[in-house]
Amino acid sequence: MPFGVYVHIPFCARRCDYCAFATWTDRAPLMGPYLDALRVDIRRAVERGQLPPATSVFVGGGTPSLVPAAALVSVLAEIPTAPGAEVTVECNPDTVDRALLDTYVAGGVDRISLGVQSMVPEVLSALGRSHDPDAVHRAVDAARSAGVRSFNLDLIYGGAGETLADWERTLDAAVALDPPHVSAYALTVEPGTPLAADEARHPDDDDQADKYLLAEERLSGAGLANYEISNWARAGHRCRHNELYWQQGDYLGFGCAAHSHRAGRRWWNLRTPERYIDAVLADRSTEAAAEELGTDRRRLEGLQLALRTSRGVPVDALDPADLDLLDGLVVADGGRLRLTVGGRLLANEVAVRLR
Numbered sequence: 001m002p003f004g005v006y007v008h009i010p011f012c013a014r015r016c017d018y019c020a021f022a023t024w025t026d027r028a029p030l031m032g033p034y035l036d037a038l039r040v041d042i043r044r045a046v047e048r049g050q051l052p053p054a055t056s057v058f059v060g061g062g063t064p065s066l067v068p069a070a071a072l073v074s075v076l077a078e079i080p081t082a083p084g085a086e087v088t089v090e091c092n093p094d095t096v097d098r099a100l101l102d103t104y105v106a107g108g109v110d111r112i113s114l115g116v117q118s119m120v121p122e123v124l125s126a127l128g129r130s131h132d133p134d135a136v137h138r139a140v141d142a143a144r145s146a147g148v149r150s151f152n153l154d155l156i157y158g159g160a161g162e163t164l165a166d167w168e169r170t171l172d173a174a175v176a177l178d179p180p181h182v183s184a185y186a187l188t189v190e191p192g193t194p195l196a197a198d199e200a201r202h203p204d205d206d207d208q209a210d211k212y213l214l215a216e217e218r219l220s221g222a223g224l225a226n227y228e229i230s231n232w233a234r235a236g237h238r239c240r241h242n243e244l245y246w247q248q249g250d251y252l253g254f255g256c257a258a259h260s261h262r263a264g265r266r267w268w269n270l271r272t273p274e275r276y277i278d279a280v281l282a283d284r285s286t287e288a289a290a291e292e293l294g295t296d297r298r299r300l301e302g303l304q305l306a307l308r309t310s311r312g313v314p315v316d317a318l319d320p321a322d323l324d325l326l327d328g329l330v331v332a333d334g335g336r337l338r339l340t341v342g343g344r345l346l347a348n349e350v351a352v353r354l355r
């Protein structure tokens with residue numbers, strides 16, 4: 001059975017004003033104590049028999065590549081892994097070099113996810129990113145020469161001032177790097193962020209739809225197959241960790257704000273690094289809250305997640321009357337329904353018609 005481990009690293013050099021993730025820019029002195037707490041927390045879970053060998057590990061953030069590589073790898077060393085496990089670390093391009101990646105690879109990391117976002121300097125500045133496209137080239141070269149098995153490029157479309165031609169430049173430059181995996185996300189306005197407060201910079205739905213269609217055209221044209229609404233990969237390079245989430249698999253999250261799921265019970269950890277460290281030091285639970293998914297909700301969520309992937313859902317998951325209304329948005333094939341490209345743009349509309 002697949003089993004995932006997520007490790008959250010809540011530190012960034014600066015905060016992007018569209019980001020609502022649990023991350024801080026003024027907590028560098030906490031890095032050491034935080035990584036110590038992660039090691040203790042994971043070791044206890046192993047000792048208590050709560051941590052079967054992971055088939056995938058995902059270190060996300062924040063900016064995991066901001067903490068010293070040897071210290072990050074020493075946290076990974078505490079996690080039991082199954083043979084052939086996928087081990088991903090999220091990296092910001094300007095924090096990656098060959099020495100860091102050599103340490104990662106020696107520590108079992110076989111995949112990195114690079115937060116590229118755009119390959120157009122003006123768009124990167126408008127997004128408040130600190131790197132330039134050259135940093136992306138250097139990071140990809142370093143990943144290849146260090147022998148990292150696979151890598152992902154994270155892209156964002158729909159930021160203020162980004163033209164369709166800018167997005168095309170980003171896609172073409174990304175494809176020219178011959179990536180095994182690309183994630184392309186529509187910029188989302190997250191409540192409470194500076195972006196949310198500035199309506200003039202809010203993305204436009206039609207513009208984002210055009211950009212999504214261009215992404216599908218360029219990425220699939222380059223041999224990257226779409227396997228979830230926002231994810232494209234070459235054969236053998238899908239992100240197994242995300243596939244586990246989409247298949248409602250079991251995973252344990254370590255670190256502040258990390259989420260976990262086991263057999264229909266979902267819970268999430270204390271949000272700040274300080275409270276997480278305190279709880280671990282006192283051997284108290286790091287859990288902030290939990291919810292139990294009933295059988296019906298679990299089944300419906302499973303269908304909604306599957307519909308977003310190229311696996312699709314059984315034909316009888318949709319009311320035959322609704323099927324007529326969804327003409328052009330879904331196609332039936334081999335007893336399963338899958339979203340068409342147009343349907344992917346309206347996935348939420350289709351999801352509410354599942355039963």
Ligand SMILES: C[S@@+](CC[C@H](N)C(=O)[O-])C[C@H]1O[C@@H](n2cnc3c(N)ncnc32)[C@H](O)[C@@H]1O
Pocket residue numbers: 018019020021060061062063090091092114115116117154155156185186187188189190
């Ligand atoms: C939370 S970040 C962590 C990785 C790294 N710090 C970075 O920013 O590249 C993971 C990804 O989430 C995406 N992301 C964050 N905030 C977003 C938003 N408001 N809308 C769309 N995508 C977002 C970005 O593509 C980013 O690469």
Ligand code: SF4
Pocket residue numbers: 011012014015016019020021023061062063092115
């Ligand atoms: S670098 Fe990544 S995690 Fe950090 S603030 Fe920006 S988007 Fe959020």
